[in-house]
Amino acid sequence: MQRMTRQRIAVTSLMESLDDFRSAQQLHDDLKERGDAVGLATVYRTLQSLADSGIVDVLRIEDENVYRMCKRTGHHHHLVCRNCGTTEELAGLEVEDWAKKIAREHGFVEVDHTLELFGLCANCAAE
Amino acid sequence: MQRMTRQRIAVTSLMESLDDFRSAQQLHDDLKERGDAVGLATVYRTLQSLADSGIVDVLRIEDENVYRMCKRTGHHHHLVCRNCGTTEELAGLEVEDWAKKIAREHGFVEVDHTLELFGLCANCAAE
DNA sequence: TTATCTGCAAAGTATTTGCATAATG
DNA sequence: CATTATGCAAATACTTTGCAGATAA
Secondary structure, three states, X not given: OOOOOHHHHHHHHHHHOOOOOEEHHHHHHHHHHOOXXXXXXHHHXXXXXXXXXXXXXXXXXXXXXXXXXXXXXXXXXXXXXXXXXXXXXXXXXXHHHHHHHHHHHOOOEEEEXXXXXXXXXXXXXXX | OOXXXXXXXXXXXXXXXXXXXXXXXXXXXXXXXOOOOOOHHHHHHHHHHHHHOOOEEEXXXXXXXXXXXXXXXXXXXEEEEOOOOXXXXXXXXXXXXXXXXXXXXXXXXXXXXXXXXXXXXXXHHHO
16 A cells, blocks of 8 residues: 655655654755655655554654654653754653553543653753 | 733633633634634734743644643643543642653753643543 | 734745646556 | 556645734833
């Protein structure tokens, strides 16, 4: 159902070489610089499809979506440096348990949650 | 620094009478219906100012900001019914502690976090 | 009085979509 | 070859902003 087009390969390979979250526009620019230009709409469509398949993570930061290939499979959270973008993936079992407990207490079912941590990493704090 | 204009009073009083999160556009419509029309830009500006003062909470749901007067003062989270919008405010001390612990373990400082729970409330689940 | 607020319409921005063309399987 | 993907530009939708006139203190 997914064709391996030059564009999809370009996006995927670029993202594999990166370690921080980037916006669709940034990725679009990166690709152009690499001499592997892909239309902006296609970048958006590809990212959406990769996100739907759980291949990339999406975070919303300051009015825009940013994307990154994910390391950890399944549900997880992030600890993102608000200065340099360095990101750690977290399991957060305690939080899952807490969310379940709270949901039960309030009579809610099918509870889902969003959780992200933002701060300054050791490097950036040292400056 | 904040003048008590007719518009600011209208927005505040409307929000005090509501119990769920609403978008700026919805509030703008509500005001018109009430016969107390306020320009959309003013609604946005007022909500932003109220949010900055910590008087209203802002949540981002499906590409738009939604606002509600907050009950609990200080930092807290929400458990929102994705069907009817009913919202419970939560303290979540366990989560705060967890976030601090994780931050310390990774050498991050000045850590902040976002956390929201979404589910179906008892009423909506019963249907 | 005068600094701040309002309303309108125009601008801005990230993202999506229509459609003709290109390329995959 | 049939179907799906691409690229461009135009369309969306929410939100912000410039500015002249109105208003609270």
